[in-house]
Amino acid sequence: MPELPEAETIVRGLAPGLRGTVLHVDGILHPDVVEGEPDAFRRGVDGCSVASVGRRGKNIVLDLAPSSFGARPPTSSSPAASPGARPRSAAAHAPILRLVVNLGMSGRLLLREEGDPSPPPSHPAVRFRVVRDDGSPPALLVYHDIRRFGRLELMDPERWADFHARMGPEPLGPRFTRAALAAGLEASRMPLRSWLLDQGKVAGVGNIYASEAAWRARIHPARRTADIPAERVAPLHTSIRSVLREAVEARGTTLRDYRTAQGWEGSFGARLAVYGRAGDPCPRCRAPIRRIVFSNRSAFLCPRCQPEEGELASFETSAT
DNA sequence: AGTGTATCCTGCAGGC
DNA sequence: TGCCTGCAGGATACAC
DSSP: OOOHHHHHHHHHHHHHHHOOEEEEEESSOOGGGGGGGGHHHHHHHHTTEEEEEEEETTTEEEEEEEEESSSOBBBTTTTOOOTTTOOOHHHHSOOEEEEEOOOOEEEEEEOOOOOOOOOOOOEEEEEEEEEESSSSSOEEEEEEEOOOEEHHHHHHHHHHHHHHTTTTOOOTTTTHHHHHHHHHHHHHHHBBHHHOOOOOSSSSSOOHHHHHHHHHOOOTTTBBBBGSSSSGGGHHHHHHHHHHHHHHHHHHHHHHOOOOOOOOOOOOGGGOOOTTTTBBBTTTOOBBEEEEEEETTTEEOOOOTTTTTTTOOOOOOEEE
16 A cells, blocks of 8 residues: 555654654564564564664664663663663664564554544554653554554664665665666566566555556556657656655545554545546546556556557456 | 466455 | 455565
8 A cells, every 4th residue: 555655754754753762562463464573573672762763665664773761671782871871872883673664555653642532543463652751651653454464574784784775766866867767667578567566676656656657757557668768768757756756745645544643644645647537537638547457456547648559468448 | 587366364345 | 234246555476
């Protein structure tokens, strides 16, 4: 479900309330969402402070460091804490663990402050206590996931380096240049939609924004990337970035399950041009939007704006 | 190299 | 109302 804009929105919602706090695993209600041994996960997380909250592709990343005020007893690798020491001083040279959260199709990360009147999450999978050193009451960080396709993994620096290296450039970052995109497209025979969904090619695009970007760039989603004309690469580059940026500004797209860290819905759904709109008129040319299926997943396009250009392949289509 | 298929799981919408 | 089928924003392993 959640793609880059949704993950980015969650990160922005979590960061102010999580940075500098100490985490304790309060309960692992569904061990299947935790990568590896649940006990090891719990021991690794307990007592760590959150140095920063970030994102890589669709993944939410909490940088963890041994805390100077948490319950974790001092060890040979974490110098004894003096009372009142700031957490970040201990973090400076400590090996950083990373808690990487992939939300799958229906995952949510909800930060619930003490006294929050909203009803408790219906499908909690992992709960964390969020402890602050300013005397304020602890909050609750809940990983909620109806379908449990999401994963929480605690990564050491070596595992993180491998994970990071296997992922393509951030589409909103400086490495994702027009030239890099052109080279990547030319080197592959994949259909454009499959290429965009491949996290090793570019990190963070999912099925919604792949359809939207292809529509903006007027390229058929099944077009082989190596066959995309050179003059369409710049529009595609612009389209990928603009649709992701606009979706971030709108706090993401809520179709069903996605919520921000505060439990709110994203508003970009109202601005989708083609995704989920089979039969509706194309916002550009009024031709009916078409749904096609390939690689076992839906794609949406305007048959007039995004012609197949001689591709022999035919696709199962429907008007609804 | 790239595709189709199956798998993990639950909930919901639509057809009958 | 109830049952059945298909579908869903992701990622991976497998055979071909």
